[in-house]
Amino acid sequence: MTKRFTRRWTAAAAAAVVAVGLAACSSGSGPAQPADLKPVDDGATLTMWARAGRQPIFDPIVKAYNDSHKNQISITYVPEDQYVTKFATAIASSSAPDIASFDVIYAPQFVAGKQLTDVTSALGRLSYHEDLLPAHMASLSDDDGHEFGVPVAADMSLIYYNKTLFAKAGLDPDAPPRNWDEMLAAAKAIKALGSDEYGLYMPHNNTGQLQFDFTPFIWAAGGKVTNPDGSFVFDDDATRAALRLFKTAWDAGYFPDSAKSDDGVGFVSAFAKGNIGMSMIGGGGSDAYASQHLPFDYGVMPIPGPKTGEVASFAGGDVAGISAGAQHPDQAWDFLSWLTSDTTQLDVYGKLHSIPIRSDLVAKLPADAGEFMTVPAGLLEYGHQPRSTHLNEVMSNVTGPYLTMFRDYLFNGVDLDAAVTKAQKDADAITGR
């Protein structure tokens, strides 16, 4: 009986496994539908998802919309590292929100996976369509030129510099470095202040910071990082030059040793200590530092290129689209068109000290906006994004080619040519799969 019993249960288990498999195979994701959207404000209740880190921006934005419209938005904040999987699950179970706002780096995957509604024709009717951030719009477009959303937040790569330390080191606090040589010279002067002072900071063990802060050095040197077909370009002169710059700075001791293991914890906090001359951060730093009332004077500068006048930035931030199969697409479009309008961008975003997501509005920023608004806003036209559906595998994974290339050359004694060649080969293997 025991054997029969075991056989029966084994058969039942196998049947369950097969049944689950068949059920799993039978479902599929539906295609995104092209839609001729019209803004509708009829009192519908809309659902919206945004990543958790954006709550300080989206709470007041959504409140401003709800206060001035019949439609009402109910927003849910989703942890960043769970956003994509949760959204995929929601789409599969037909419970996706009407509006999805997410990190722009995922936009190519959302577009390729047809998870968003095609808004091309509705966008075309907006007078400022061509002024929406080009890098964000490129990531929201498919190969046929169809567009699937709008930018909703811009976050540019910046270098925060300690003006107090600059003055102490005999540097002009109001004239930050404009090229790599000046940056290295400033770092050297600050390092010379003492054993606990360092010229530069960037977490060297975090793929996110590497993309956001190191990659702009490649762009500023003329590199492109990704090709239009989504493949990667590492084996080029620009990548070599940027790597050489960081190696030079590391070997000279301009970075503290703790940057080597920093997996992102010190991204914002390291600069607040007051002993770092220039820290590669981003727009989010100003809010954090303003609330901490740092006991020293500081400013922001763009990431420079090898020559004066060359600058570059990662065009980070968020985009939003209407989920494929959303229940209220026209009402969702009403929100997105309101969000990108002049009034919202200048008034609501302005009060939040958030830079506009339209290049035509940069000139309209108030005269007293301050460098923490004007410097990143001025970078909008220099913003880049690595655009590839394989971005995570190549540039975000800790075992991926990008971080490996960076650390192999800086710390592990690997020759520069060998490091970039290997990264190129590994990236090609991933994109060519």
Next chain:
Amino acid sequence: MSSLAHEVLAPASPAGARTRLLARERRTGYLLLLPSAVLIVVFFLVPLGLTVTMSFYDWPIFGARRPVGLANYAEALGDGRFWDAVWFTTWYTALTSVLGFAAALGLALLLRPRFPGRTIARSIVFAPVTIGMGVAGLLWLTLVNGRSGVVIQILRTLGVLGPEQDWLGDGGAVIAIAVVLTIWKTVGLPMLVLIIGMDSIDESVYEAARIDGAGPWSTLTRITLPLINRPLALVVLLTVIANFLSFDQFYTLSRGGPDGATVSVVFYLYEQGFQAFRQGYAAAIAVLIALLLAILTVIQVRVQQRSADE
């Protein structure tokens, strides 16, 4: 007499009664098994079925999936990074399990006899078991990170470490920290299981050994350990499985770094499934991990059975 009346009134044959009794017992047995069976189906067989199915597909997070046969398995078997993770996980498991088992046994021997403060001592050792591994990892990160770690700062102040020495920047040091953290976090449970096992040994056995002149070492190796063979086997089995599936400590301490030095198989699976969003490939890795663990467990059980028989 009708057949029904006959059945009711006629005395049942002993064989028939036994058959009915067995049938009733069997039904009761099935009913009692039902709740567990439902749980196993919902939380084990269904996910297992889905995982096995996914492993035969190119299953992106978005968009259409397509069957690829054994391609995911072929890729995994030829994936150097996967085998690096398997190799790291294997020796990390061996090291942590041996040291962890030795620590559990030592603590069990130390904290078993009655002495003042025994309960407090046991509680202190057991306390870390009650927190999650992720929390433990973050706690240790605050102790040992190079920027603000308390332990690091103290050692720097004492001159033991240089001003810029950073353990988390050194692969070997991160692994050592992960081993110590894991043992600190988990040793309480096997210690308790071993103490319970030791408590079940009749005191007269030890008395007889003492009379025969057995010393502490021979008492341990010839009486205590053989007599707690079953709890011992359980402890070893659970420890090895838990260590092979390590993830949280590496994620919280160093994100698998530095330079991929602490990428375990589960970390690699996570990276492929939830960062690269290659769910079919991650599923194939999950199935391979399950098979590796099953083989490891069978070998372990066989070896333990053989040593118990001897």
